[in-house]
Amino acid sequence: MTNSCLIAKLGRFTELSEADKRLLAILEEDEREYRKDQIVRRAGRPVEYLFVVKSGWLTSFSMLEDGRRQLLRIFYPGDIVDLSEIALHQAQHDIKCVTAAVLCPFPKAGLEPLFSQSPRLTALLFSMTVKENAALLDRIRAIGxxxxxxxxxxxxxxxxxxxxxxxxxxxxxxxxxxxxxxxxxxxxxxxxxxxxxxxxxxxxxxxxxxxxxxxxxxxxxxxxxxxxxxxxxxxxxxxxxxx
Amino acid sequence: MTNSCLIAKLGRFTELSEADKRLLAILEEDEREYRKDQIVRRAGRPVEYLFVVKSGWLTSFSMLEDGRRQLLRIFYPGDIVDLSEIALHQAQHDIKCVTAAVLCPFPKAGLEPLFSQSPRLTALLFSMTVKENAALLDRIRAIGxxxxxxxxxxxxxxxxxxxxxxxxxxxxxxxxxxxxxxxxxxxxxxxxxxxxxxxxxxxxxxxxxxxxxxxxxxxxxxxxxxxxxxxxxxxxxxxxxxx
DNA sequence: CGAACAGTTGAGGCGCGTCAAACTTGGTGG
DNA sequence: CCACCAAGTTTGACGCGCCTCAACTGTTCG
CATH class of the missing domain: 1.10.10.10 (Winged helix-like DNA-binding domain superfamily/Winged helix DNA-binding domain)
Structure with a gap:
């Protein structure tokens, strides 16, 4: 818990209570290593697990039939992969490791206690999603x-x-x-x-x-x-x- | 409350309890008319109010100094303008009416009871944001x-x-x-x-x-x-x- | 009827893509 | 520690998709 990446990142934005920290630490109990270029999840698969990034860079991307590719997002240590897919039945995009990485998988339902026990953490996660949203809008402006x-x-x-x-x-x-x-x-x-x-x-x-x-x-x-x-x-x- | 746009839209995704409906209806108590092309909010201004779109189309956009413009988002009836700015101190983008519109302004803090009283509505709003996020990723793919x-x-x-x-x-x-x-x-x-x-x-x-x-x-x-x-x-x- | 604005059409230009061939780098094994 | 190879980067020649500019054509609304 002391070296939780989530706590480190979220703690930059607001004070976290001990209870909140405990809720977050649960998400990082498990741990798994991935090789560079390893596929973490394929588009079309059901989203059962989310991951906390402990180390390494990942990316999500979309392929067209003729081979064109668009990278959509970069995930850094402290991010949750892929919080944005939680609301969907199937993963929309492929996700792979840009570098070797250590991820902490947790089942989608693992967020439930967080939503039901800590309105404050909920608001924080919500804010993170919204902030990511703002970053996507910046990229649209840039590409467009x-x-x-x-x-x-x-x-x-x-x-x-x-x-x-x-x-x-x-x-x-x-x-x-x-x-x-x-x-x-x-x-x-x-x-x-x-x-x-x-x-x-x-x-x-x-x-x-x-x-x-x-x-x-x-x-x-x-x-x-x-x-x-x-x-x-x-x-x-x-x-x-x-x- | 019977003709609440929010309830109409959110109700498509999940069953809403009466208590949830009441919480949502509060957001649409006030009502204001806007002309076509009217600016609803300027970039750089503090985000004090959010709006439920009752009728009309709005858009948010970003201008560059030399006049280039990127439209970022379209808001339709039933959307909340601009839920995505709630986490920020200042509005990042201009918002204006594409058509004449009726908006229901409510203070940012108006969401607080919703977050603290209904974990289910919170999850739903969260999902809406995430879904919007997915739409932005689709646009990035398209433009890119x-x-x-x-x-x-x-x-x-x-x-x-x-x-x-x-x-x-x-x-x-x-x-x-x-x-x-x-x-x-x-x-x-x-x-x-x-x-x-x-x-x-x-x-x-x-x-x-x-x-x-x-x-x-x-x-x-x-x-x-x-x-x-x-x-x-x-x-x-x-x-x-x-x- | 005329002004203002949106859409259409054509001619010509430029930024970025495509293709291809060198060059550099970093990891690996002998 | 060097030789080698694969992957990534750089460079040049050339082409195309979309942009720019500009004139013209609706269409709406005072």
Whole structure:
């Protein structure tokens, strides 16, 4: 319980009571290791288990018959995979590991005590979903209306902002385990054009790369390029009181 | 309460107790009329009120400094505008009326009794948010990886599927109050190309148009074109029991 | 009747895709 | 510790889908 990823992430947004922490810790009792590229769940299968991400990056994606692929979401440590499918009978998307990962599976019904015993945790989970929602809207804006150059700046900002929730000190850069094909499929581009555009961004001294490490050199200019402002905090004023 | 839009929509997914219905009806006590094109809320403003849509279509959108615009969401009768902003301090997007509309404003805190008194309604609202989330993922796939022709087929299917939730008998077509510029801004295209592509879709006898009414002629082929399958039902098996 | 707005149509251009061939990197086994 | 291979990245030539600009055609409503 002391090293629960969920508690670590959720605790950033609001004070958690001991009871709440216990409810969350139950979700991480089990633990399973996954290899890089391993499929965690296939689209069309019933959603029986959800997973807390303990370590590693995962992604959900959608394939078209002719091979086109769209990456939909990245899951980081502290996320619940896939909270968004809980309301559906069948999984809509494939989910696979971008890196080796450790996941904590729990049955869908495992959320029930949380909903019935802690209105405050419920509101928090609700807020997390809503926040994710806001992130999806940002991506729609990016894919729909930004140029490739702008989209890449946006993605790097989004990733670094998300990493800041669970990782400390990324000012000197962070490891980016996504391939350029992954990045292309996240943003509606091709790997070739991602490569060319990343080089331009680096030449413009907005970022610096070595291997798969990326460092953002000029945060302000990056933000201006894609008109992206992250808002990390959530409004907890409407939350029911803790018990 | 008898003509509550919320109850009408939510009741399609699960049985509502009388107590639940009362909780929902409170949200629609107030009522206000809006003109076509009227701004309901500006980005950057604090989110104090949410709205139940009683009639009309609204949209949320994001503007870039140079005038580019991305429509993010369409709100139909029975929706809550903008449930997704509840977790944030400031509104992220502008919201305006596509048609004349009647909205029921209620303060953000108005949801509190619902969260604290009815775990079942909470789970339902949560599911609605999650379902909306799934719809956003579909749009990301469409904008990121589908051609203009495929995107338009997708959008028409999505709209007709959403309308089926509150309107009966759209088999003989439905009114589409969006301009082609709106449609373009929803899908990351331009009004000119939407016009040309819509004509192609009509020439291919997938749809038929007159004025702003649209009728889908060949549902199966439409679905095949964009590989889109709607899933209307939600899984309520994990819901806490009603009181 | 005319202004304002939405839709249509055509000509030409550009951003990003496609294809293909080098080059770099990191992991693996001898 | 080096040699090797597979996977990922880079680079260049060329093409296409969608954009831009612009003129024209309804259509609605004072």
């Amino acid at each position: 209306r930004l140029s490739a150059y702008e989209r890449l700046c946006y993605l790097l900002l989004e990733i670094s902002s998300r990493l800041r929730l669970t990782v400390n000190g990324i000012e000197d850069g962070f490891r980016l385990p996504l391939t350029q094909s992954d990045i292309a499929d996240l943003l509606g581009l091709t790997n070739v054009y991602v490569s060319k555009t990343m080089s331009r961004i680096e030449r413009d001294r907005l970022i610096q790369r070595q291997g798969n490490r990326v460092q953002i050199l000029d945060l302000k200019r990056m933000r201006d390029v894609c008109e992206y402002s992250e808002n990390a905090t959530i409004d907890t004023s409407w939350f029911p009181l803790g018990d | 990886r589908l051609s203009a022709y495929e995107r338009l087929c997708y959008l028409l299917l999505e709209i007709s599927s959403r309308l089926r939730l509150t309107v009966n008998g759209i088999e003989d077509g439905f009114r589409l109050p969006l301009t082609q510029s709106d449609i373009a801004d929803l899908l990351g295209l331009t009004n000119v190309y939407v016009s040309k592509t819509m004509s192609r879709i009509e020439r291919d006898r997938l749809i038929q148009r007159q004025g702003n009414r649209v009728q889908i002629l060949d549902l199966k082929r439409m679905r095949d074109v964009c590989e889109y399958s709607e899933n209307a039902t939600i899984d309520t098996s994990w819901f806490p029991l009603g009181d």
